[in-house]
Amino acid sequence: MLKQLSVFLENKTGRLTAVTEILAEYNINIRALSLADTSDFGILRLIVNEPKKAYEILKKDGFTVRITDVIGVEMPDRPGGLNGVLQVMKSEGINIEYLYAFLGTNGRGAVVIFRVENMEKAMEILQEKGIQVLSPAEL
Amino acid sequence: MYWNEKHECIPREELEELQLQRLKETVERCYFNVPHYRKVMQELQLEPEDIQSLDDLKKLPFTTKQDLRDNYPYGMFAVPLSEVVRIHSSSGTTGKPTVVGYTRGDITTWSELMARSLVCGGAGRDDVIHNAYGYGLFTGGLGVHYGAERLGASVIPISGGNTKRQIMIMKDYGSTILTCTPSYALYIAEVINELGMKPEDLKLKVGIFGAEPWSENMRKEIEEKLGISAIDIYGLSEIIGPGVAVECQDKSGLHIWEDHFLPEIIDPETGETLPPGEEGELVITSLTKEALPVLRYRTRDIARLITEPCPCGRTAYKVTRIGGRTDDMLIIRGVNVFPSQIEHVLLETGYAEPHYQLIVDRKGTMDTLTVMVEVSENVFSDEVRKLEQLEYTIKNELETTLGISVGVKLVEPKTIARSEGKAKRVIDNRKA
Known part of the structure; x- marks a missing residue:
């Protein structure tokens, strides 16, 4: 986180x-x-x-x-990138408190910062679904 | 016009004789019937017989609002509850209000003094008195009501609120006298204007306004906007309620009904009695009260005593219009507000060490209270929703405690100026 x-x-x-x-x-x-x-x-x-x-x-x-x-998620910088991640959260019933996005450096994708209701559970689910969650060192 | 010429125009020597006799009776009543007074007098090695002249008043201990609170609810009563026919109370600070009681005799005295005050202000038995003071635990509504009935005027017990309806009733019922707080009078004037009406559409001629401090400028404004003569009336529940002092047509100070209340002006710091004409704290000793007699009650109101004879012929001395307070009490729309009440609410809302400031403004005609609260780490959240919830909770709790609407604004730490380590708690912009 x-x-x-x-x-x-x-x-x-x-x-x-x-x-x-x-x-x-x-x-x-x-x-x-x-x-x-x-x-x-x-x-x-x-x-x-x-x-x-x-x-x-x-x-x-x-x-x-x-x-x-907060949770930082890296996603492809192309149409539908954010949508893919949000669909997972929706289907798993993860309620978002707020989010904001920025473009990653070094030619990487876009990064979205999430604050959700149940942080621990959200982390688990995202990792299970193969969505890349950033560690502080990766930012 | 007098209501009770014999007493209102009594020669000073006779008045002082009457005062002394009544003072002795009051001191005796306090000493023998109220444990608190016996205790504090014994501590001063005082007995009722030590009071032999009006000057001996100085020997007596002061009574404060705190004494009433410490003896909550009935500890200061000098009669058993079976003798009490009415109970009023004033707003509490941190939970405990001050409770005042009246015997049947007290109600008669109060009605008499309110009748006197109404006549002194310009009312008569042919008048229709529109009484917009709040009815209830507050002494304003019922105090004026009983005086108006005693006078034989027609009283409309409208109480506060629903201003448009009030104006309709004033117009249709032909009200001639308006009694309410001065700020409400200004508000009524504003609504009359909004309705496209003119003061001439009403029969109002006099307004008798009190329960909050107001200025000469405000008087001028009310008189112009409502086309009436505006009279200042003074009172406090601990003494009896409205009708302790009132202006006559000369409007050069408020006659204090000295056959029932003995006024002194003291230095609030030293407690020394000040000579007539000097400004200080008004201290009142009740002379005829039965249920709740008070010895040297510190009103915390700042005034001067005017001893020069008045053109109206009344011999009672006058007090100048109240110019301020010696404590931090604020009067907002007729309601007493202490900063400690606000602190108490903040502590209950989860603040460990609340930093807050009260901003009082007069917006148009209404007084407004805004409470600025510094957001400390223990209540801060990174979610807007939670901070708004906090703001809402504080607002709700304050309104429940104070009984008036309050604005709450969350501010950054250290935005409230501190001088010598202590925050300036109150900014009252009404005085400007």
Whole structure:
């Protein structure tokens, strides 16, 4: 499973930059991110190269941060790629909380980050069905 | 116009004689019937006989809201429950409200003082009094109601809410006097305007407004928008309810009915009595209350005492309009709100060390309360749904506890300014 950082942000100018500034300063590389927002607040979700270090420095700077387990799945970068993975999840009754996608590096396929209800069970099923789940080192 | 000229215009010397006699009776009643008073007086080595002049009042201990809470519910009553015909209570802070009781005699006194207050404000027996104070545990509704009946006016016990219907009734029933909180009066004016009506469509001539602090600007606004004369009335349930003090037509302070309540202004820090004219905390000793007599009750309201004679002819001293509080209590739409109540709710919602701030605004005519809550790690979730659920839960719990609608906003840690390690808990933008 991958470690994802979640940061609570108020919906106002400059808050996102405050996070990216710190990460840049400590030489932390952002591999993927998504921002979920409501009218008042947002939740910034980040996949970084050093999640533990990033957690510590953001926390020290006063942010509300949390580390969450997520599943990264690599899939072919072509029409129907995501659909194939989602069909498996649907047929196995895996309920998705949220997901976001990015293109893999080094000419690999697309990567989708999933957070689902039952993480352990989802991991098992995906591996059983031969869907490649990424380890932190592979990202 | 007076309701009770004999008492309202009583010469000062006679008044002070009456006050002293009644003070002695009250101290005796407290000492012999209320364990709390006996205990605190004994601690000061005081006996009822030590009170021989009005100046001796200073020797007596203060009574606070906390004393009432510590003796919840009936511990401060000076009569058995069989003598009590009515019970009211004020909103509780962390669970425990303050309970007040009335004997039949207290209800008679209260009705008399409310009748006096209504006449002082400009009402008469031919008036139709539209009473939009809430009826129930809150003393406002029933207090005004009994006074209006005592006066012989026609009272419409409309209570709060359903403003359009209220306006229809005022128009059709020919209401001449409106009694409610000043913010509700402004709201009514707004709705009248929205309905395409004009103040002239109503027969209103006077409004008697209280239960929350309001400014001279607000008075001007109400008077213009409703085309009436707006009168300030003061009271608190621990003393009796509405009708403790009221403005006369001179609008130069509120006459405090001194034959029933003995006012003092003290320095809230030292407890020293201040000379007339100086600003401090209003302290009231009840002189005729039977069920719940109070000695030197600290109202936490800030005012000055005006001793100059009033053109209206009443001899009772006046207190200036309430200019603030010595504690952190807020009055929002007539409801008492303590920051500690909000803290309590947050603790129950799972906050270990809640950081919060209350923002009070006046949007249009209504007071609004927004609670900013810092999101700490122990309640943070990476799912929007769960954070929204948290916001909703806090809002719901606060509304249940406070009895008014509340806005909740989740904010980042450290966004609430802290000075000297302590967060500034309240930002009241209404004073601006």
